[in-house]
Amino acid sequence: MEIQTKQHHQKNFIFDHCDTVELANQYGTPLYVVSENLIREKCRAIKEEFLMKYPNTKAAYASKAFLTLAMCKIIEGEGLGLDVVSGGELYTAIQADFPMEKIMFHGNNKSYEELEMAVANNVGRIIVDNFFELEMLEDICSSQKKKVNILFRITPEVEGNTHSYITTGQKDSKFGIPLQEKIIESAVIQVTKSSYIDLKGFHFHVGSQLFDQQSYTKAIATAVKLMETLYIKYGFVTEELNTGGGFGINYTNEETMPIHYFVDYIMEAIEIGCREANLKIPTIIIEPGRWIVGEAGITLYTLGAIKEIPEVRTYVSVDGGLPDNPRPALYQAKYKAIVANKINEAADKVVTIAGKCCETGDILIWDLLVPTIEAGDILAVLNTGAYNFSMASNYNRLPRPAVALISDGEPQVIVERETYQHLIERESIPSHLINNKKSFNIKK
Ligand SMILES: Cc1ncc(COP(=O)(O)O)c(C=O)c1O
């Protein structure tokens, strides 16, 4: 493996200047390790190859990929905006003093309370997904006497070439306002009558972990057509177009695409579309999540039970699994991994890396090439920065791992490991169950 061969002089796998075996010893496993520098490098590439290259552009980090207070600070420091999809994500941003005007609030079923919180905190854009939300927003704005800027999320009717669970732009999708004339146009007409809500433009998101540029181009063509129709029929000028995120990253053998691979295509399609339709190019916004943080994270595990089924396979179990990384079970996602304390030993055995959950589907990696391994070895699963920590659960009552952030070669814990006590913290025992003395008559 490339990373291993580069490190002949090292004994252990080094990730962003830190010895991963030492990290495992210091903080325990499973452990999420995230590199601040790698995140910043990605943000800077977005600045250089998108924000500085094209006028009138903005970028927001899709925080669902990985969000902590420290992450808010990194994103703020890099000058990007933040895409949030829930009261919890918004609360985290508020607690980190993230500039509220740079927040984009998404979601297909925002609650009244979540919208109240967004309006009260003056978030920059609310991406309205449906009429139900529009009516709540009108009500909230009139009672708070506040104006809000919104985008309508449209369903671009594009099938992204990715796992079906992470396509969002297809016609039959829970996300976005359908493009049928009478639906989208009546939404626009309704909002233009509002004295509280200012419709700035439109948003679409095709899907996640995409490499095919054509799906963006198709969605842009649809959005430009809508912009043109609205301009011709109603004189409505689209000031902003948010083309979502979804840029794919390298998990196994795919080549990681630089940001210009996606954004140059997007910008060209917009320029051509707007020129042909005689429209002014709106402000263009992108909101990648995975592309910014996915490759900046790894997960360290300790190997435990090794079970060889002769002539079938060898299962090697780790001290985590599905609860800290549900992606293989959910999306058949593939990962690569390195035995961190044996990087200079020849990898000549094929094993299957199993999680410790009571689930047959809790397999992190099928058929991984490893050297001779034993219990106690440290396994580093690569590219786990996106949608691992953020999707982690306590299934089987496993405490969630800590997160260590490496900043300029120095690791520190930014999220503490959960304890067994955390698992019962919100629970109580009803009085009749305390001594279990009462005989219980089950009402029929
Ligand atoms: C509206 C929206 N924006 C941005 C993203 C970020 O996606 P990704 O992490 O694939 O870039 C998503 C998730 O797919 C999304 O639904």
Ligand SMILES: N[C@@H](CCCC[NH3+])C(=O)O
């Ligand atoms: N959770 C998904 C991405 C979802 C993106 C949200 N629209 C994944 O891990 O790939």
